[in-house]
Amino acid sequence: MSDIKIKSKNLNVYYGDKQALFDVNLDLNEKEVTALIGPSGCGKSTFIRCINRMNDVIDICKVTGNIEIDGIEINDSNLDVVSLRERVGMVFQKPNPFPKSIYDNISYGPKIHGKGETKNELDEIVEKSLKKAALWEEVKDRLNEPGTGLSGGQQQRLCIARAISVNPEVILMDEPCSALDPIATAKIEELIDELKKTYTIVIVTHSMAQAVRVSQKTGFFHLGKIIEVGKTEKIFKNPDNKMTQDYITGRFG
Amino acid sequence: MTKEERLKKRHRAEKRFRFYGLSSIVVALLFVIILVNNIFSKGSSAFMKTVINVEVFFDPELIEIKNGATEDEILSADFFDITIETLLKSYPTKNIDEEDGLIDLFTTDAEIEIKKAFLDNNNLIGKKINLEITASDDIDQLHKGNYPRDLPEDRRRISNFQLEIYDNFVESNKIDKNFNNYFFNNGDSRDPELAGIGGALVGSFYSILICLLLAFPVAVLASIYLEEFAPKNKITDFIEININNLAAVPSIVYGLLALQILLATIQLPRSTPLVAGITLALMTLPRIIIPCRASLKAVPPSIREGALAVGASKFQSVFHHVVPLALPGTLSGTIIGLAQALGETAPLILIGMVAFVVDIPSTPVDPSSSLPVQVYLWSESAERGFVEKTSATIMMLLSFLIVMNILAVYLRQKFEKRWN
Numbered sequence: 139m140s141d142i143k144i145k146s147k148n149l150n151v152y153y154g155d156k157q158a159l160f161d162v163n164l165d166l167n168e169k170e171v172t173a174l175i176g177p178s179g180c181g182k183s184t185f186i187r188c189i190n191r192m193n194d195v196i197d198i199c200k201v202t203g204n205i206e207i208d209g210i211e212i213n214d215s216n217l218d219v220v221s222l223r224e225r226v227g228m229v230f231q232k233p234n235p236f237p238k239s240i241y242d243n244i245s246y247g248p249k250i251h252g253k254g255e256t257k258n259e260l261d262e263i264v265e266k267s268l269k270k271a272a273l274w275e276e277v278k279d280r281l282n283e284p285g286t287g288l289s290g291g292q293q294q295r296l297c298i299a300r301a302i303s304v305n306p307e308v309i310l311m312d313e314p315c316s317a318l319d320p321i322a323t324a325k326i327e328e329l330i331d332e333l334k335k336t337y338t339i340v341i342v343t344h345s346m347a348q349a350v351r352v353s354q355k356t357g358f359f360h361l362g363k364i365i366e367v368g369k370t371e372k373i374f375k376n377p378d379n380k381m382t383q384d385y386i387t388g389r390f391g
Numbered sequence: 392m393t394k395e396e397r398l399k400k401r402h403r404a405e406k407r408f409r410f411y412g413l414s415s416i417v418v419a420l421l422f423v424i425i426l427v428n429n430i431f432s433k434g435s436s437a438f439m440k441t442v443i444n445v446e447v448f449f450d451p452e453l454i455e456i457k458n459g460a461t462e463d464e465i466l467s468a469d470f471f472d473i474t475i476e477t478l479l480k481s482y483p484t485k486n487i488d489e490e491d492g493l494i495d496l497f498t499t500d501a502e503i504e505i506k507k508a509f510l511d512n513n514n515l516i517g518k519k520i521n522l523e524i525t526a527s528d529d530i531d532q533l534h535k536g537n538y539p540r541d542l543p544e545d546r547r548r549i550s551n552f553q554l555e556i557y558d559n560f561v562e563s564n565k566i567d568k569n570f571n572n573y574f575f576n577n578g579d580s581r582d583p584e585l586a587g588i589g590g591a592l593v594g595s596f597y598s599i600l601i602c603l604l605l606a607f608p609v610a611v612l613a614s615i616y617l618e619e620f621a622p623k624n625k626i627t628d629f630i631e632i633n634i635n636n637l638a639a640v641p642s643i644v645y646g647l648l649a650l651q652i653l654l655a656t657i658q659l660p661r662s663t664p665l666v667a668g669i670t671l672a673l674m675t676l677p678r679i680i681i682p683c684r685a686s687l688k689a690v691p692p693s694i695r696e697g698a699l700a701v702g703a704s705k706f707q708s709v710f711h712h713v714v715p716l717a718l719p720g721t722l723s724g725t726i727i728g729l730a731q732a733l734g735e736t737a738p739l740i741l742i743g744m745v746a747f748v749v750d751i752p753s754t755p756v757d758p759s760s761s762l763p764v765q766v767y768l769w770s771e772s773a774e775r776g777f778v779e780k781t782s783a784t785i786m787m788l789l790s791f792l793i794v795m796n797i798l799a800v801y802l803r804q805k806f807e808k809r810w811n
């Protein structure tokens with residue numbers, strides 16, 4: 139059994155007066171893929187944005203409760219979010235490469251964290267990150283072309299490479315394939331399989347099939363509450379909860 | 392109604408709409424053409440001036456300096472006698488009235504022009520040269536065909552004798568048209584043939600420069616703070632509304648404000664580009680903040696999130712990613728704001744820039760005019776010579792505005808990223 143990497147305890151999130159998460163308790167295992175499923179607006183994005191404190195940017199958002207990474211509390215106003223986000227990377231629903239060259243997209247993170255001191259070191263990081271994101275072969279001859287000129291699937295892998303570039307421990311993915319065609323999706327899923335050897339991955343997905351294919355553990359959210367968590371096989375074959383059963387069989391959502 | 396009828400009706404409606412739209416554009420273009428044509432036909436002649444070719448004899452009897460005189464000696468020397476001699480010799484006269492009439496055909500600056508010729512070559516004592524002397528305003532306008540010669544003599548500024556001389560000069564090819572250097576090099580003057588926009592150009596340049604230096608950094612920093620860092624609450628909403636209000640305040644109000652605060656209270660020097668620049672900066676500030684905020688807003692939030700997610704600080708995400716992307720829009724908004732400031736007249740009139748300024752300002756704290764105020768000043772003058780100068784100044788002003796606007800559009804189209 140793998141170790142617990144991230145642990146949330148009684149996590150509550152409010153957007154102004156509106157509560158979006160209710161007492162979420164969820165453990166995420168190290169070097170495993172955890173899929174979060176549930177109908178739109180149930181708080182999946184809100185939850186994963188707590189893990190890298192992305193909700194800080196939203197003025198009206200308030201988070202109470204605990205999230206621990208490696209046993210260290212991160213929902214703490216004294217914590218340096220910059221170094222947290224260095225450890226917890228994120229990939230968004232819509233590919234959002236910077237409107238800069240492919241090279242600059244990848245080298246930006248290492249640069250601001252002082253990781254690549256020399257051009258050689260940076261070159262190495264860029265190559266390594268792109269290789270890990272299975273994009274190197276496609277772009278190695280045009281690193282100076284704009285990242286926004288790539289296809290959607292390539293852009294998303296570029297964003298994954300960008301997240302990898304600062305050598306994080308955790309990668310959060312918020313519906314990374316929802317804007318992609320099936321072939322690009324398949325490539326990303328393959329990539330996730332590979333990445334889980336190195337990183338702890340949390341993926342939000344709308345596709346049951348994808349959850350089954352890529353994840354070892356699945357959490358089902360509904361109306362801001364975690365309804366059921368367990369091994370992916372178990373959740374999809376034999377859920378304990380009636381609501382989970384209804385959702386995965388497509389009876390609501 | 393059958394299906395065909397409905398379809399026909401829809402097609403007719405579309406055709407009608409196209410027709411209306413097209414006619415509006417034609418009408419608008421027509422007005423532009425009339426305006427431009429009017430200004431061009433009146434103003435283009437101002438770029439040329441009429442000159443009269445005369446023979447100058449640097450008679451050693453009439454002048455106290457020698458060949459090889461230094462610049463200072465020449466400048467302080469008296470060329471008046473030589474000038475009068477030269478002008479009088481250009482045509483035979485019988486009495487003092489005719490002599491006055493002859494001299495009046497030349498600019499009042501004839502002496503200075505002769506002196507300049509001597510400055511260029513200080514070896515001319517005892518020698519004769521041919522020199523083109525600028526004609527007086529009346530002859531200039533007559534030669535350009537702007538002056539009616541068929542009026543009775545008592546209603547003309549030009550006497551019959553002067554007309555006779557003019558015709559004789561034309562016949563003997565002594566009259567010519569040259570590029571009007573005075574129009575660009577000189578300050579204002581009471582004599583239209585000597586008046587130029589040099590002072591106004593420099594005054595406008597200083598004013599706009601000061602306006603840019605003050606307004607741009609303040610506007611950009613204010614926009615970045617408001618858009619990226621300020622909390623969204625009642626106070627920032629209030630500020631936002633008031634910035635929009637300020638942009639709509641009539642410019643003359645800024646003139647009044649400057650009059651009260653800059654001139655009366657702080658006692659900055661009147662009629663100067665410094666005061667004009669500060670006034671225009673106040674006016675331009677909201678007009679830059681609005682497009683600057685708009686272009687910051689146009690940068691999609693996903694870019695900010697992307698930067699934050701790799702561990703950039705808020706400051707880094709704004710200054711490494713958002714601001715560079717918003718720069719083209721900001722610059723083009725700034726240029727358009729400056730173009731408006733360049734054409735602004737009312738506030739400058741209030742701070743005393745309507746003064747009659749002959750000297751070209753050498754610093755921003757010298758009294759000065761500006762292009763739009765010069766237009767206003769000359770449009771009030773009765774002399775025909777100022778009519779063409781007014782239009783020519785408008786042409787200059789319009790060219791600057793067109794260049795600035797083209798630059799603004801170019802910057803936006805070339806460098807602005809489009810988001811889908």
Ligand SMILES: Nc1ncnc2c1ncn2[C@@H]1O[C@H](COP(=O)(O)OP(=O)(O)O)[C@@H](O)[C@H]1O
Pocket residue numbers: 153158176177178179180181182183184185196
């Ligand atoms: N920035 C926000 N401001 C206010 N409410 C928000 C914001 N983001 C999300 N919410 C609300 O929080 C709830 C959960 O949203 P979200 O986490 O995006 O759901 P999911 O990702 O599961 O579709 C929704 O009801 C949504 O309306």
Ligand SMILES: [Mg+2]
Pocket residue numbers: 182183184312
């Ligand atoms: Mg979501």
